[in-house]
Amino acid sequence: MLDFARVTDAWPQLLEGAVTTVQLTAAAAVLSLVVGLLSAMLQLSRVPGGYWISRVYVSAMRGTPILVQLFVVFFGLPLIGIRDQNFLAATLAIGLNSGAFVTEIIRASVAAVPHGEVEAAESIGMGKRHVWQRVVLPRALVTSLPALTNEFTILLKATPLASVVAVTELTYAGQLVISRTFEPVEILLTIAATYIVIALTLSQLSRWLERRYAVLWAGS
């Protein structure tokens, strides 16, 4: 029979893990967004070789397992003198991986910005930088909100991988509890439920953002 009393005992430890999961998700999402934006702009810009750098980055990230990427970063960091930074390694690996998918999302939404709006901006004398800053990017980011939420949900679901490099996020916290109590069922189900709740919160948040901006710009 299921006995969730054991979970109650372990609750503080799991809660701490959940907080770390949220922190890891947020840090990786920020990195992913920044890298994704830069990579998308590099791909669309006329920087020599920029297109190919971005393409190879995207292809490498999408073609290899995130777990292997995590190991590469985790064992690569000490080679450049950074030691015992497990959280940083996990953030880097997960964020860089997700950044490749964000690149594709941004690229698609930039392509979806009506050309007329760009021309309108150019016709009032905006320079290239301002066209991007004031017209293309704001429009593209709002169009890509649903896809980005989706991507960040996937990112959230990749954070348990950090457990293999001993970051005490939710899944690792759960494993520690299980190794103490030898009762995996209740703990695992609780963990799964917690992820589902975080994922649902994330999608609610995005829906709220989307409504806010989509309604604002509905006439455009």
Place this chain on the structure above:
Amino acid sequence: MSEPTPAIEGRAIDKSFGDTPVLRSVSLSVMPGEVVCVVGPSGSGKSTLLRCLNWLSPPTAGEVFIAGEPLGKRRNADGTFAPLGERALRRQRSRIGMVFQQFNLWPHRTALENVIEGPMIVRGLSRRDAIERAEPLMEMVGLADKRDAYPVRLSGGQQQRVAIARALAMEPEILLFDEPTSALDPELVGEVLSVMKDLAARHTTMIVVTHEIGFAAEAADRMVFMDEGRIVEEGPPRTILHTPKEERSRRFLEKFMSRSSAMLAADPETPR
């Protein structure tokens, strides 16, 4: 039999979508060999009537008979009706050919394959026999040389002619046309209408929903004017076009007359 049986007959057909009535007690019967054109403003229920007549959207109330046999229903011993099984309905439906406004060719099949699909799969003909029968049809619609082309390579007019051949390949007792030229560029309308005129001249039983008044005047034995889900007026095209009894048909037709003097030219009986 004292009275000949209609090829197709709709009796008191009602059709509503949710709370919106689209057809209100429409009755229409068409004799074998007769060509009937249905005209009327958009939203008058013409297309819905056709879709009810072949049970693509079953009527809310009323009956349809093909050659006296109830469609989509089975007559019980006591004279009441019960819904018919899938399989029997399909067999009935294959006796009614349908040509759609949007052609609806299957893009992953060549022109010829579109035509032989029904004979092969529904009638169980071998591919060879089906092709043998399809060839004269491709000839008839003037596309013998396009038989191996995929729809994406055909113009709208050509696609619609393939669609007519596809319907004919089932050797239907009745052909229904749902605004067959409305989706076509003006310069392609003629080629489709000329195939339809051929069919009419061969006394194919046809119901044609159309905005081509000129075609109706020339090819129809009878014209039906519909408005707001009802048949307002019906009779020989000449009568309907030139001496309509009802105010509503007169107003509708006047609009068309002024717009297309070509139609007047098409009617030799019009006094000038």
Place this chain on the structure above:
Amino acid sequence: MDWGLMLENTPLLLLGLRWTIVVSSAGMALALALAVGLVAMGRTSNRLVRGIARVHTEIILGTPNLVLLFIVFFILPEVGLVIEPFTAGLITLGLYYSPYLAEVIRGAMNAVPRGQIEAGEAIGLSGPRILTRIVGPQAIGMALPPATGLFIGLIKDSAILSVISVAEMTFQAKQVIARTYAPFEVYVLVAVGYWVLTFLLELGLRRLEGRVTRYRSL
């Protein structure tokens, strides 16, 4: 980096690659079967059946695959189902990808215009015939690109099976590292292995897609 040592250990990694391919293919087959089931369940009129499909989808969409793997591997034995790590792995991959694949199938089927189905009904084709002769052939072409993406995702996710000691490539990498003490180099090599595998798969499936959608351009 000691390339001689790497070369010496390559056969073990290739053996792992073979198991990666085997477990991924089996997982994809299971995902496909489950996805077809989910699509069928979603199309029935029975609300309970539709509800089950929905709940399954929502749970999977919110659960990390690693957690799902632990659930399958640790909880099934608790209810008396003792399974091999390999089986647990392929069940996890199949379960995890089923709702995503179902969505792809649903989208592809819905993309076939309604009028084409009606044209089939009008000449008397049966429901199953319309599915196999009109909707199916076109849906396959439309589903292939997104399904390829999912298959690649599944192959990459199979790396997590190393956690429960399925002898796929990432697990073999750990074995090699235990002998060579060169984790960075081994993992880079393994990453290249996955990259080549997914690249070839994408190439092959794109060719297949070209073949089944030839009618769009001929």
